[in-house]
Amino acid sequence: MRQRKPLVVANWKMNGSFDLVQQMSAALSVLTQPLPDILICPPVILLPHFPKHPNYLLGAQNVSEQLAGAFTGEISADMLRAAAASYVIVGHSERRTLYGEQDAVISQKVKVAIDSGLTPILCVGESLVQREEEKTLQVLARQLDAVYAAQPHLLAHSVVSYEPIWAIGTGRTATPEQAQQVHQFIRQHLAQYDAQAANELRIIYGGSVTAANCEALFAEADIDGALIGGASLKVADFSAICTMAKDS
Ligand code: 13P
Numbered sequence: 001m002r003q004r005k006p007l008v009v010a011n012w013k014m015n016g017s018f019d020l021v022q023q024m025s026a027a028l029s030v031l032t033q034p035l036p037d038i039l040i041c042p043p044v045i046l047l048p049h050f051p052k053h054p055n056y057l058l059g060a061q062n063v064s065e066q067l068a069g070a071f072t073g074e075i076s077a078d079m080l081r082a083a084a085a086s087y088v089i090v091g092h093s094e095r096r097t098l099y100g101e102q103d104a105v106i107s108q109k110v111k112v113a114i115d116s117g118l119t120p121i122l123c124v125g126e127s128l129v130q131r132e133e134e135k136t137l138q139v140l141a142r143q144l145d146a147v148y149a150a151q152p153h154l155l156a157h158s159v160v161s162y163e164p165i166w167a168i169g170t171g172r173t174a175t176p177e178q179a180q181q182v183h184q185f186i187r188q189h190l191a192q193y194d195a196q197a198a199n200e201l202r203i204i205y206g207g208s209v210t211a212a213n214c215e216a217l218f219a220e221a222d223i224d225g226a227l228i229g230g231a232s233l234k235v236a237d238f239s240a241i242c243t244m245a246k247d248s
Contacts, residue, residue, distance in 0.1 A: 003200070004200065004201075004202050004224045005036065005037055005202075005224075006036035006037070006202075006218065006224055006225040006245040006246065007036060007037045007039065007159060007202050007204055007224060007225035008036045008037070008038050008039070008204075008225050008226055008228070008241060008242050008245045009039045009040075009041060009059070009087075009089075009121065009161075009204065009206075009225070009226065009227045009228065009232075010024075010038075010039065010040045010041060010042075010228055010232030010233075010238055011041050011061060011089060011092070011206070011227055011228065011229050011232060012040070012041060012042045012043065012046075012061075012232060012233060013061065013094070013229060014043060015043075015233055016042045016043060016046055016233065017046075018046065018049055020233065020235075021042065021046050021049045021050055023235050024040065024235055024238070025050055025051050025053060025056070027235045027236070027238075027239045028040075028053065028055050028056045028239065028242070029051075029053045029055055029056075031055055031239060031242060031243060034246050035055060035242060035243075035245075035246050036225060036242060036245040036246050037057060037225075038055060038056040038057065038242050039056065039057045039058070039059050039087050040056055040057070040058055040059070040232075041058075041059040041060060041061050041087070041088075041089055042058075043061070044060050044061075044075055044080070044083065044085075047060070047080075047083040047084060047085060048083055048084070050084070052084070057086050057087065058083075058084050058085050058086065058087075059085050059086065059087030059088055059089065059118075059121070060075070060080045060083075060085045060087075060088045060089070060118075061088070061089045061092065062075075062088070062089065062090070062092075062095060062109075063075065063076070063077050063080060063088045063090065063109055063112065063113055063118070064076050064077070064109075064112070065105050065108035065109045065112055066112075067112065076116075077112050077113050077115070077116030077117075077118050078116050080116075080118060081116055081117055081118060085118065086117075086118065086119060087118060087119045087120070087121055087159070088109075088113050088118045088119075088120055088121070089120075089121045089123060089161075089227075090106055090109045090110050090113060090120045090121065090122050090123065091106035091109070091110075091122055091123045091124070091143070092123045092163070093123060093125055093163060093165045093168060094168075097165075103142070103143060103146030103147075104146070106122070106143075106146065106147065107146050107147045107150075107151070110122055110147050110151075110154055110158065111151060111154060114154055114157045114158070119157060119158065119159060120157075120158055120159070121158075121159040121160070121161050121204070121227065122143075122144075122147060122158055122159070122160050122161065123160075123161045123163050123206070123227070124139075124140050124143040124144060124160065124161070124162060124163070124186070125139075125140070125162055125163040125164045125165050125168075125206075125207075126139045126140065126164055126165065126166075127165045127166065128165065128166035131164065131166065136164075136182065137182075137185055140162075140182065140185065140186060140189070141189055144160070144186065144189060144190060148190060148193045149193070152193035152194050153194075155190060155193055155194045155197040155198065155201065156194060156196075156197035156200070158201065159201070159202045159203075159204065160186055160190075160201060160202075160203045160204075161203070161204045161205070161206050161227045162179065162182050162183055162186060162203060162204075162205055162206070163205075163206035163207050163227060164182075164207050166207075167206075167207025167208050168206065168207050168208070168229065169208070169229060169230060170207075170208060171208050172207075172208060173207055173208040173209065173210075173213055173217075174205070174207060176216045176217050176219065176220050176223070177220075179205045179217060179220065179223055180220035180221065180222055180223060183203045183205070183220070183222035183223055184221075184222045186203055186222075187199070187201065187203060187222055202224040202225060203222055203223070203224055204223070204224055204225040204226055204227050205217055205223050205225075205226055205227070206226060206227030206228065206229070208230075209226045209227075209228045209231060209241070210231045210237065210241075211231065211237045211240040211241050211244070214226060214241045214244055214245070215244050218244060218245055225245060226241065226245070228241065
């Protein structure tokens with residue numbers, strides 16, 4: 001029996017609508033327990049439009065590393081909490097590559113999120129070139145160490161998501177074996193900072209997860225759920241994935 005409760009996360013990215021909020025909340029509300037923890041991360045403007053329901057939680061896709069002040073366009077952790085978010089995705093590869101987020105700022109975001117009572121979902125993952133050059137584990141170690149080496153106490157309050165960049169939005173998912181190998185490495189690597197927290201840490205997989213391939217991923221020992229982009233915008237597919245995660 002798995003000790004870690006599965007976590008299934010919808011990352012809507014810059015997609016979705018008021019209609020999709022209604023459809024998704026209605027579909028998730030009729031799912032019957034037992035369920036995984038289900039988390040929806042829509043664009044923040046949609047957060048207040050989700051009806052409250054015990055079947056799902058809400059989160060954001062980004063947070064400012066600053067607490068408050070003259071930071072045009074930014075949203076603070078406290079504001080996200082006030083909008084009913086309990087989680088936040090931090091360091092998604094799209095933030096790293098398209099918006100230049102570096103390890104140092106990502107580390108600060110993880111800290112600020114936890115200090116404000118949000119659970120960060122720290123995204124890590126290698127590019128195709130890095131994988132082909134057999135640098136995957138080295139890249140992941142750097143991304144993890146940037147956050148936890150100086151602040152190991154944050155591990156117990158985190159979720160980590162392995163998202164190989166080459167699998168995001170490409171339809172080319174990591175095989176369950178490839179993903180499991182990396183998840184196991186992440187857990188072992190983080191055990192140096194806090195063995196118990198590493199054992200309890202939920203490590204979820206992201207990258208072209210669908211209703212068709214999720215079951216095999218969820219069956220792996222160190223895959224504790226999924227971070228889902230495209231398929232999370234399809235109500236029937238996302239509901240099906242949630243239903244399958246509860247049995248893993
Ligand atoms: P896709 O599921 O569309 O590949 O996106 C994955 C992702 O980036 C989730 O954060």
